Amino acid sequence: MKEQKQLKVLMIGPDRSVHGGISAVVNNYYVAGLNRKIKLKYIATMVDGSKIRKLVQAMIAYFMFLFKLPFYHIVHVNMAADASCYRKKIFIDTAWSFGKKILIHEHGGDFEGFYYGRCSEKQRLKIKRTLNRAEIFLVLSESWKSFFSEIVDKDKIHVLQNGIVIPGKEKTDYSSHKILFLGRLCKEKGIGELLEAVPVIQKQICDFKLVLGGVWEKGNEGLQEKAEKLSELVLCPGWISVKEREEMFQECSIFVLPTWFEGQPISLLEAMAAGMCVAASAVGGIPQIMGDESDATGILLPPKDANTLADELIKLLKDEEQRRKMGQNARDRIISNYDVNRNVEALVGFYKEIGEY
Secondary structure, three states: OOOOOOOEEEEEEEOOOOOOHHHHHHHHHHHOOHHHHOEEEEEEEEOOOOHHHHHHHHHHHHHHHHHHHHHOOEEEEEEOOOHHHHHHHHHHHHHHHOOOEEEEEEOOOOHHHHHHHOOOHHHHHHHHHHHOOOOEEEEOOHHHHHHHOOOOOHHHEEEOOOOEOOOOOOOOOOOOOEEEEEOOEOHHHOHHHHHHHHHHHHHHOOOOEEEEEOOEOOOOOOHHHHHHHOOOOEEEEEOOOHHHHHHHHHHOOEEEEOOOOOOOOHHHHHHHHOOOEEEEEOOOOHHHHHOOOHHHOEEEEOOOOHHHHHHHHHHHHOOHHHHHHHHHHHHHHHHHHOEHHHHHHHHHHHHHHHOOO
């Protein structure tokens, strides 16, 4: 019997050290052994830092991509909106001109706002043509499948939800009145509403604290200064490492994500897997993560509503048993549906569907 050749996949996306969701997804793939199931080469197209550093990295990545491209069957493109889309468009068009099989993996939570709000009609036509060069187009939720069906051939679109490494340690202490946020610190993540809710919450929960784990984005419209004025109640430790994150999941009882838009946040999956009670906006793929009976795993919130946010967090902070129940249900749901090992098996299945041997 003829030996089956190994699938060869050239994957592109942000550097694995970048603070963001796509990097977390890719790192989880490596932990789950994707690089042992196929021949995988990862090229970083973006790094954190200045515009010059990002431009230099993009140029280096493109030349490396050109050098490696002839030796790989499939190009897997991890993409978001705005600059990420324009940057990846160059790689996709190049791979298509080489006759490669293309899998586009769309992660961006605000692609709709980008495509219909920040692109001209001419830009939309070019982006649409590029996206349809994919044999398979992966999205994170059923809602995004519906949206992208307006742009990409529906038969190409498949839902592949994010997967995470399930922590072995189970949360047992829900007595804390600390609330945790992890992610980019900017208005689009609902930081303004969170800070507006802080003094309201503190009036009823005297030992309440909010931990904002993340890096302040430039042009945060005075949010950082507002947080500093609330420094007795709001802790800003900066970007939190994997080890520190695990400690925070044990130390805090509620994870909050009042974001305006979202794909499928890794931070939410990780918090639920750790057994935290969660309160998150009902946008993007978040309702799908929390399930049809979302009130069993946490609280779904309307975005951009500081009053409701404060009210719901106060209710949770006053009810330790409810936090415990929701946290345990949340962990059970993630274990059953979002283990990265199953995610990787599904991804390999997509590669096999379009791959050449």
